[in-house]
Amino acid sequence: MAETTGGATGRNMQATALPTNQYALTLNGDASALIVLAHGSATHLGSTHLVALSEALSDEKVATLRFNFRYRMANHAFPGKLTESVNNFYDALQIGLDAGHGLPTFLAGHSYGGRVLTHLLVDKRLRHAPPARQRQLKGGVAYSLPLHPKAKPNLDRWQHLPALRYPILVFAGDRDPMINPRIASDFIAQNPSCTFQWIPGADHSLRRTKKTTDPHQSVYQLVALQTRAWIDALS
Numbered sequence: 001m002a003e004t005t006g007g008a009t010g011r012n013m014q015a016t017a018l019p020t021n022q023y024a025l026t027l028n029g030d031a032s033a034l035i036v037l038a039h040g041s042a043t044h045l046g047s048t049h050l051v052a053l054s055e056a057l058s059d060e061k062v063a064t065l066r067f068n069f070r071y072r073m074a075n076h077a078f079p080g081k082l083t084e085s086v087n088n089f090y091d092a093l094q095i096g097l098d099a100g101h102g103l104p105t106f107l108a109g110h111s112y113g114g115r116v117l118t119h120l121l122v123d124k125r126l127r128h129a130p131p132a133r134q135r136q137l138k139g140g141v142a143y144s145l146p147l148h149p150k151a152k153p154n155l156d157r158w159q160h161l162p163a164l165r166y167p168i169l170v171f172a173g174d175r176d177p178m179i180n181p182r183i184a185s186d187f188i189a190q191n192p193s194c195t196f197q198w199i200p201g202a203d204h205s206l207r208r209t210k211k212t213t214d215p216h217q218s219v220y221q222l223v224a225l226q227t228r229a230w231i232d233a234l235s
Helices: 048-059 082-100 112-120 131-136 181-190 219-234
Strands: 002-004 023-027 033-038 062-067 105-110 137-143 168-173 194-199
Touching: 023 048, 023 082, 033 048, 033 082, 033 112, 048 062, 048 105, 048 219, 062 082, 062 219, 082 105, 082 112, 082 131, 105 112, 112 137, 131 137, 137 219, 168 181, 168 219, 181 194, 194 219
Parallel strands: 033 062, 033 105, 105 137, 137 168, 168 194
Antiparallel strands: 002 023, 023 062
C-alpha cells in the first residue's frame, strides 16, 4: 500500500501530479476500482477515520483519492454554499478519472461529503460528459449520510432525490441521530437503486460501543469489505 500527495503509481493507475495538501492517494498496485473520497463538514482529508477507511479499502484493492474541500483549504471551519462544495467535488472527480486510467470510479463521502456527492450525481455536467467518462463513473458510497438534522426527521433536504440515476450505497449506524430508520425507508422508496447497510452499535462517526465491537475486525474493515462486495455486484 502506498500513500502519496504528490503523484500516483500502480499497475492500474496513471501517474499524475496532485496538488500538495489538497489531495492524497492511497492504493495497492493491483487496485481494481477507485473511490474519490470527501471528508465531513468539520474534518479534512487527513482525519484519522478517513485515513483508516482509505487503508482498509486499499486492502480490498480499492484505491482512494481523498481531497479537501476549498473551504478547508481557506482555513474555514465549516462549509459555505453547497454549490461550491459540489463544484469542488466535480473538480476532484476529474482528477480521479484521469488518475484512474479507466478504472471503475465511485464518488464517496463521510457525512457532509456524502450529502454533496448526491448533488453531484444529478449534476448536468455528468450527463454531458464524454461517453467514456460516463461509463467510468459507476455510483456513490455515503458513509453516515446525514439524512436530516438532529431531532428533525424529514426529507426536506432531498428534493433532488428523484433525479438520481446512479446506484448509491449508504452505511448507517443504528445509533446515528441523523439517520432515522423511518426516514431511511422513505429515502429508499424514493430511490430504489439505493442500498442501506446498517452498522449495529455505530454512531455518526461509525464508532461502536465495546460490547458490539468484534475484537477481530474493525468497523473500517467491515465497511471496506461490504463496499468491495457492493462494487463487485455492480460489475
